[in-house]
Amino acid sequence: MIFDTLQNLCKSNEHQIIYHRVKEIGSLCLFENNRDLSKLQIMYLYYLELFAVLFQDLNMDEKYISEEVINDPIRREAYLLYRKERRNKNTDNDTGKHIDSSHGDGSVIFRKK
Amino acid sequence: MESKINKAEIAKDALKAIQEIEDVVKVENLVKDNKIEWKDGDKTYRVRKPSYGERQEADGARRKRYLEMIKDDTYLFKKQWMELYKGKGVNIAEKENKIQSLQSDIKTLLLRLATTELPNDITLLKTEILKLRAEQIQISMEITDLLNHSIEDQLMLYVNSYITYLVFEKSEPEDTKQGDNPWRRIYKSFAEFQTSSDKCIDSAFSYMSYLIYSYEEKK
Numbered sequence: 001m002i003f004d005t006l007q008n009l010c011k012s013n014e015h016q017i018i019y020h021r022v023k024e025i026g027s028l029c030l031f032e033n034n035r036d037l038s039k040l041q042i043m044y045l046y047y048l049e050l051f052a053v054l055f056q057d058l059n060m061d062e063k064y065i066s067e068e069v070i071n072d073p074i075r076r077e078a079y080l081l082y083r084k085e086r087r088n089k090n091t092d093n094d095t096g097k098h099i100d101s102s103h104g105d106g107s108v109i110f111r112k113k
Numbered sequence: 114m115e116s117k118i119n120k121a122e123i124a125k126d127a128l129k130a131i132q133e134i135e136d137v138v139k140v141e142n143l144v145k146d147n148k149i150e151w152k153d154g155d156k157t158y159r160v161r162k163p164s165y166g167e168r169q170e171a172d173g174a175r176r177k178r179y180l181e182m183i184k185d186d187t188y189l190f191k192k193q194w195m196e197l198y199k200g201k202g203v204n205i206a207e208k209e210n211k212i213q214s215l216q217s218d219i220k221t222l223l224l225r226l227a228t229t230e231l232p233n234d235i236t237l238l239k240t241e242i243l244k245l246r247a248e249q250i251q252i253s254m255e256i257t258d259l260l261n262h263s264i265e266d267q268l269m270l271y272v273n274s275y276i277t278y279l280v281f282e283k284s285e286p287e288d289t290k291q292g293d294n295p296w297r298r299i300y301k302s303f304a305e306f307q308t309s310s311d312k313c314i315d316s317a318f319s320y321m322s323y324l325i326y327s328y329e330e331k332k
Contacts, residue, residue, distance in 0.1 A: 031147075074226070
């Protein structure tokens with residue numbers, strides 16, 4: 001329940017804008033604590049990045065992504081898995097070529113309980 | 114009559130919207146720092162992320178407890194429990210393999226779902242994925258129950274309890290000079306914490322799960 005709300009929060013315009021501003025302006029802080037992040041804070045960062053990636057794909061008219069997919073947890077998971085597989089295939093077919101990892105899956109490690 | 118129904122539906126929707134806003138505010142509050150505060154009656158409690166010193170203390174307690182457990186013949190490791198169960202016809206390794214195989218099936222269905230655009234197919238695939246997930250959870254819960262008494266699980270429970278004891282605090286502003294920290298650890302010892310029947314401990318455990326990954330997850 002709390003994690004559903006957390007995901008909705010990270011999906012919201014307000015929090016996506018905050019996320020992008022924090023990335024642009026290094027001195028902005030998301031939390032009162034700068035270190036020793038809680039599990040919830042780590043998950044919050046993970047979801048912010050995850051939704052940023054999804055919205056970016058949507059804006060770039062990538063195949064199989066839509067608002068509907070973003071709003072449906074199972075379809076969202078399916079798309080992210082498909083996206084990862086597609087990227088892995090591209091990397092295999094394109095060894096040696098530089099891949100920009102800043103737009104990949106979340107750089108924050110998330111382990112499901 | 115119809116307007117009455119509409120009014121009731123509108124009221125229901127409004128209540129749902131208010132609940133959603135309250136949930137969002139609550140989660141925003143939980144995320145803002147690495148502490149969680151809550152009220153129970155006129156008392157204010159909190160749990161927080163343990164400090165380096167507290168984590169060291171918890172590590173020491175774990176080490177001590179682990180030594181006690183391995184000296185005690187009634188405590189067994191997961192692998193030993195698995196052997197015992199196997200002798201009684203319960204194969205946990207097989208159950209774990211089943212979870213893996215279900216995961217592989219789920220992955221295949223997810224990849225099909227990702228590229229499917231027909232509404233009927235989407236519904237069917239989602240239903241099948243949820244069915245397999247439920248089966249996975251069922252087996253996982255069975256394994257958890259069976260291995261509940263293993264050294265690994267008991268040690269994880271012990272450490273999580275110990276950390277909760279260390280960071281579970283009550284605000285006592287009336288006993289605090291201005292400018293000083295009003296938060297006080299509630300229990301003088303871990304033994305006192307373990308024997309307490311205070312319902313607030315359940316809330317503390319629940320909130321701690323939002324602050325830290327459990328010992329097993331960290332490993």
